[in-house]
Amino acid sequence: MTTNTAVAEKTAAPIPRKSPVADPDEANIARLIVHGTDRPGIVSEITSVLSDFGANIIAFDQYTSDPVGGRYFQRTVFSLENLSVEVERLRAALGGALEGTGLQWELIEAKNLKRVAVFASKSDHCLLDLLWRQRRGELPVTISMVISNHPDLSEDVRAFGIPYFYVPVDKEKRDEATQRHLELLRNNVDLVVLARYMQILTEEFIDEVRVPIINIHHSFLPAFIGAAPYRKAKERGVKLIGATAHYVTKDLDEGPIIAQDVVPVTHKESASDLQRRGADVERRVLSFAVEAHCQDRVLRDGNATIVF
Amino acid sequence: MTTNTAVAEKTAAPIPRKSPVADPDEANIARLIVHGTDRPGIVSEITSVLSDFGANIIAFDQYTSDPVGGRYFQRTVFSLENLSVEVERLRAALGGALEGTGLQWELIEAKNLKRVAVFASKSDHCLLDLLWRQRRGELPVTISMVISNHPDLSEDVRAFGIPYFYVPVDKEKRDEATQRHLELLRNNVDLVVLARYMQILTEEFIDEVRVPIINIHHSFLPAFIGAAPYRKAKERGVKLIGATAHYVTKDLDEGPIIAQDVVPVTHKESASDLQRRGADVERRVLSFAVEAHCQDRVLRDGNATIVF
Amino acid sequence: MTTNTAVAEKTAAPIPRKSPVADPDEANIARLIVHGTDRPGIVSEITSVLSDFGANIIAFDQYTSDPVGGRYFQRTVFSLENLSVEVERLRAALGGALEGTGLQWELIEAKNLKRVAVFASKSDHCLLDLLWRQRRGELPVTISMVISNHPDLSEDVRAFGIPYFYVPVDKEKRDEATQRHLELLRNNVDLVVLARYMQILTEEFIDEVRVPIINIHHSFLPAFIGAAPYRKAKERGVKLIGATAHYVTKDLDEGPIIAQDVVPVTHKESASDLQRRGADVERRVLSFAVEAHCQDRVLRDGNATIVF
Amino acid sequence: MTTNTAVAEKTAAPIPRKSPVADPDEANIARLIVHGTDRPGIVSEITSVLSDFGANIIAFDQYTSDPVGGRYFQRTVFSLENLSVEVERLRAALGGALEGTGLQWELIEAKNLKRVAVFASKSDHCLLDLLWRQRRGELPVTISMVISNHPDLSEDVRAFGIPYFYVPVDKEKRDEATQRHLELLRNNVDLVVLARYMQILTEEFIDEVRVPIINIHHSFLPAFIGAAPYRKAKERGVKLIGATAHYVTKDLDEGPIIAQDVVPVTHKESASDLQRRGADVERRVLSFAVEAHCQDRVLRDGNATIVF
CATH class of the missing domain: 3.30.70.260 (ACT domain)
Incomplete structure (x- = not known):
């Protein structure tokens, strides 16, 4: 498993930027x-x-x-x-x-910024939006690490000075990946963000991680629960597509909703157009949810949320 | 069954208004x-x-x-x-x-305006919006009649000079109501609009009416299919509520979608607040769909629509 | 000037409706x-x-x-x-x-509903929306009277059981109309709402009326201040049109903004299409502003507002 | 002036990415x-x-x-x-x-992608959004170069494999900068995009560049024309803030509008919050406008546009 961390060691020197949201007081x-x-x-x-x-x-x-x-x-x-x-x-x-x-x-x-681990796969739009907002001082968080089941985005992430851990997820060895994830996260982070991470988390992970997990689902939940929502949206002929940021619970796609938004679409858009239009909504909704959570503005009320 | 029509005979004289959308050419x-x-x-x-x-x-x-x-x-x-x-x-x-x-x-x-029958129950928001728009010359239609399973809205409708037919729907005698509906509509209308009509149409009606039927569903379909969508939306904690105008087919809530819209909501809104906020979306979406249909801008493509 | 009130005396009996927003407590x-x-x-x-x-x-x-x-x-x-x-x-x-x-x-x-006078001219969309929402129990107000410089909408208003006062505004005798307005309003109302009232109020009126005045302006202020905003919007080729509800001060179109909204438009819409599309925004924005004001949710902060 | 180009020579090797929008046909x-x-x-x-x-x-x-x-x-x-x-x-x-x-x-x-020069200053949000979208294959353009009056964003841009030219604009020597700009652009690009470029272009530049120029203005034009629109918006107490993408003409902020959008804001937002919220709208609107232009979907009609 040491091979996974090897990738992280070459982390480029961070680009010096203004510090996270902070004023004298x-x-x-x-x-x-x-x-x-x-x-x-x-x-x-x-x-x-x-x-x-x-x-x-x-x-x-x-x-x-x-x-x-x-x-x-x-x-x-x-x-x-x-x-x-x-x-x-x-x-x-x-x-x-x-x-x-x-x-x-x-x-x-307020000075104690929440420490965040971002999980990603190959899609970069949600991940980059979080990294970039954090660098601009818009997100009051410390992004401690990025974990991915693919090596593709490592260069982009390290350009921000953030460690990238490549943890492949082999279907037969999902428990091994879970252990690796937990080792990396334990005591190191206050929040896990799934930024279009294309693997289903194990029950053990959800049980053991002990910090909230925020996911971005690429549909207006509860419409189009499950996989391939853009294809389903095209087939059903909907006139709006959306995205939903929610806390992860063991019931897939059923956790408390933090934020949602939609954009209008027409018959002209193909399923892949919907996917592309939807990506804009996903990054906006996820960044909003992470910001709200990290300012302690989201309180859970059963399976719903209060967002102050 | 003559008692039903008796109500219509007292129809007040119409308020004279400018004629429907029409310019010299x-x-x-x-x-x-x-x-x-x-x-x-x-x-x-x-x-x-x-x-x-x-x-x-x-x-x-x-x-x-x-x-x-x-x-x-x-x-x-x-x-x-x-x-x-x-x-x-x-x-x-x-x-x-x-x-x-x-x-x-x-x-x-274009001069041949489509003749429309509007079905309503007790809620007036969608019905009145159609009547107002038609009177203002915004909707290029002739509203030929309103049919309701309740007498409550008769005064409002007749003030527009439009016949109101009260056809009660007795659970045991639904076929009788269907026959009455078909008698009223046959050869008289080109479109049926269900403006929050709270009865499920019989299969026979859908088979026999021979004109398109547009319904307004009080949710962002396919989320919250079926009854009580606002209560379900509150329970699920969604952050947007919406409405969907669609053609009616035998598959309840599954027909081709014409138009949809949503409004943001928060934890502060009760289920009845959602219903009230949603009513605004419903009337807007339904009026849009009826206008588009009556300008022949909606073409059906399988279970989806092209809206030009 | 007694001739003006004569029209009001024939007010039809009000249609009995459920009482304004009220629960046992x-x-x-x-x-x-x-x-x-x-x-x-x-x-x-x-x-x-x-x-x-x-x-x-x-x-x-x-x-x-x-x-x-x-x-x-x-x-x-x-x-x-x-x-x-x-x-x-x-x-x-x-x-x-x-x-x-x-x-x-x-x-x-809360039981002391604000008493409202609505001013209108010939356009009915904003006026009817207020009357209808009040009747449905959505607006916690008493609409005490409608004042208009035209007789056109009297039937519609009286169908709601509300007095309609026709006060013509002669350019040479604007002061006379002002006196008539003040007589009607004095001690009778807590709020004046201009629901697309097409006359400029006199300075004397604004000084003497002693209650807040809410106006709906048919543009996204401060864009297109003044007359004919839809024509100007068409000429400027904007891609959104809107409406603004604001308190009236002596600076025309410059008073504190309460609410604003917009809708997207395209090159296809003519100036009159914009007007029609805009009317939907106007009624929505004005009703929202009146409701917020009457729940004491709008506080003035210099020339801006706090809307809780 | 050779010192300016020296910076560009160190351009890092481009990260290999999928090619721009292209399918077999x-x-x-x-x-x-x-x-x-x-x-x-x-x-x-x-x-x-x-x-x-x-x-x-x-x-x-x-x-x-x-x-x-x-x-x-x-x-x-x-x-x-x-x-x-x-x-x-x-x-x-x-x-x-x-x-x-x-x-x-x-x-x-369609295979002949438009060649684009992006002008930026210190703000990175619009620039990065264009670069990301282009790299993802969402924007059918070739970004040929970035020109800036500041060196700050050079590292970010070169990570995309795109040349960065630092051309300082000295108030006394604006003509010199114009010449330098024209030298860089001549015959090399089909479009100039001002991605929050904080210098006013000289008349000579606009005359001589011979390709369209798209600018993003940080307000809903024609509201808040000129400088500091977010401060003005805060002072005026508007409830929506927006952004406008338009073609540049010699009349500052008066050129044909391509796209506009807004977001709701409240009294809670400070002028700097508005700026941050607005930045999200700016990048979305500018990217939309550049995409539409580069697909030849924007046609100019006097001072307005047709956007197909």
Whole structure:
């Protein structure tokens, strides 16, 4: 299996670029995510704690699935002077205020960018769009590695200074590939993005990876579930084609949807035209979903999502 | 069954309005539709005939499913002085030119507006949109009658001067309703439009009506086929909802699609919000489809459509 | 001038319809709008008061133009048992909490629908869309009257049970019409909507009417300011046409924008086709803007708007 | 001036990729463009010639600005066996048939890809999108060179195997830069694309370059003509931002529009957010316009365009 990593060792020196999204005060910005069963007074309790610390709320979003006894979701972005010094004291205060409420919460410092592994095969459009947006400072992430079952895109990826791991997936040895994937990812990443990765992940991978997985499906789900959606779309004569970014669960193409978009098409487009038109939608939708996730704007609500 | 028609007799006097789409020269405008197996020279042969008659081509669209041996579709709009006098001679000339080609063709004078029956139930949005547009001169059709399984919308419809026939549909007596429908429609209409008509048509009706039927389905087909698509859309957590206008065949929700559109939605929308947002898409998509059909811009190609 | 009102007296009996948006608990729902210079702790202070009263927050939106020293905007929707009994006590508590903050605030009970006067001329599409949505229960407003400089649409309006006042606008006697308008509106309405009203309002009217005025402009402002935007759009060869709903100020077509939308067009569309296609956008955009305004979701920020 | 070209000499070896759009029969495909004053029989005359040669029409589009005496535009795509052998004989036949009609026409073999020079400054989004699409085989063009007034993007461009010419534009020596540009382009390219090139072209350049120039303007023209459209859009509070691809004429931002698109924005977006959101629209619109132009689908009609 060492042969796979050998490819990565020749990684070209990265092109120096501006650093990821960061302004002077970013070190003082944090995001607080709260969710659980709704009960009166949540907003007040939480904002009181923030107010006591002198935090300045920059953005506040909340959603209740039902005014009475619904599920509650809240995302608060705030700035707090000397955040890194204060953060543990703040954590303790929030923990005290929310104790016994049954609410789950998480406090994330904005400076801690999520570490992302991108899986790709031979198609470059989604992968390149992510790499390029990250380089431009549009995506607040660290792309830690690209993993592919083909060597084709290695040069492109390494030009961005990002390691490329070629892990072939042999039908008879899928478990071996899974092990290799898990070795590469373990403790190294916070998110896996499938950027038109043309292999089905094993159940073991999904169980063991322990970080969210975002996939881009090349149709407007739930229409055209499964393989070859553009051919099916052509046959059915639809007038719009689309793409869907969703979290991966064990039910193929059935996980919570994060983002979707479509473009109009006509009878003139062949199945391969649809594929090409669709590729534009895929890269746009996937980049949007990855950005939203990495800003902690996507909260899961059963098999649906709240996108603040 | 006479009780049903009794309601129609009280039809209010129509509000006088400007006549349907018509300009001074409309009497001289015709549309020629040609389709069949593609072969070299079709365009040349047909336009030669038109040219010999001194016709002026206003719009010309053609489509070949495959450059070699594909299916061919052509729509030509032209003006010809004294069309009503010349039309039979032109028909003969076209018949001669196309004899033996195996191509099917039809020549339609634009002044002959298609006569339409609209079927509705209790929802008024699609029905009223068609009536308004027709009255404004936007839809080149004659709305000959509205048929409903409920009496609720009779006042609204009759205010437009259009007959309203209340034909209740009793589950045990669906055949009786079918007979009543066929009696009302036979020789009276060129198109049936189902404007959120909440009854499934009988096979007999579809067999016997002998005119095309356009339905509006309240989802982006083939997603959410069947009943309650907005509830299903909410449960699946989709980020877009849509509507589909299609020709009715015996395969429910499977007929050729004419037009589709979507609008973005978020987690904030309840299932009933989706229904309301969706209603806007439904009326827009259905009106578009009816207009396109009535201008002979929709050609069927197997289970798909060409929309010129 | 009494002749003008004479027309209104013959108003037909209204068609009984379901009442405007209302569910059993609507009587207990209120909206709190707060805006002013941002300062730390606002959210906490306000939500504490609501929490003390046992109010349940249904929706909460806030926006700060700048994290430091920006302008602050907040809209909170909550339910409170026995609201009508508690409302004055709540008002006092909020007044106390916000005293000295320099923040402006308003508490609106959802059951108090805004009273709207719609101005129209001869085009019916925007007017009918508003009347129809209100009747369906989609628009939480009371449409108190329609005022027009033409008698053409009186029948249509009165079929909805709404008074129609025909106030001709003579170029030489525009002040007279203004007086008549103000007489009709004074203390009777909370909002004026110009639904393709083809007269320029006098400065006096804008000064004296004392309620917001929403207009629909038939272009994507600031493109094609002024008259005949569809003709100008055709001449400029644009590939999209649109509509803009905005508040009316003394600067014609320059007031704060509430909503905008566009549709794609091609070279095939004539100027009158653009007008027709545009009409669909106009009614959609205007209805959206009126609904948002009447739910207190639109806050003015200088010459821009916050739309929650 | 030799220093400028020195940079280009180090061009890295191109990454081998699949060749541009080409299928086995592409060598036999041609496009015929005809335009001029409309007269009866044009379609028939032209298609007769094609039919006599045994050509098979693949696509046919026509447009008349007015049914009577309007301007006529036609684009025909056809395949003809042994096109390269037959093309001169066909040209002669078409010339004969169209002689004296006053119509202008051009016959283009599809295999002759248009040669394109892309001008860029520091922003990479439009430039990279063109390079990626060309490499993927989506854009039927040869990108012959990139010219920039900055050296920043040279590495990125040369990774595609495309020459990069750094031509600084000194305000006092703009004529010198113009000369350098013209030297590089003369006889070498068929199209100039300004991919967010931040220098105004000299009148001399526009006069002398002798090939069409396509520019991407970062607003929905004619709104926000001139500099800083995103800042202006923020100030005006618009709810949509867009981009416009147009041919360059001497009237800045006033040339014929080829394509436009918009995206919705809200009060939450800062001027720099608008810029970033807008960048996505810019690259999409520019790529669309370049593709359409290079397939000869864009015909100029005064200051507007026909896009087939």
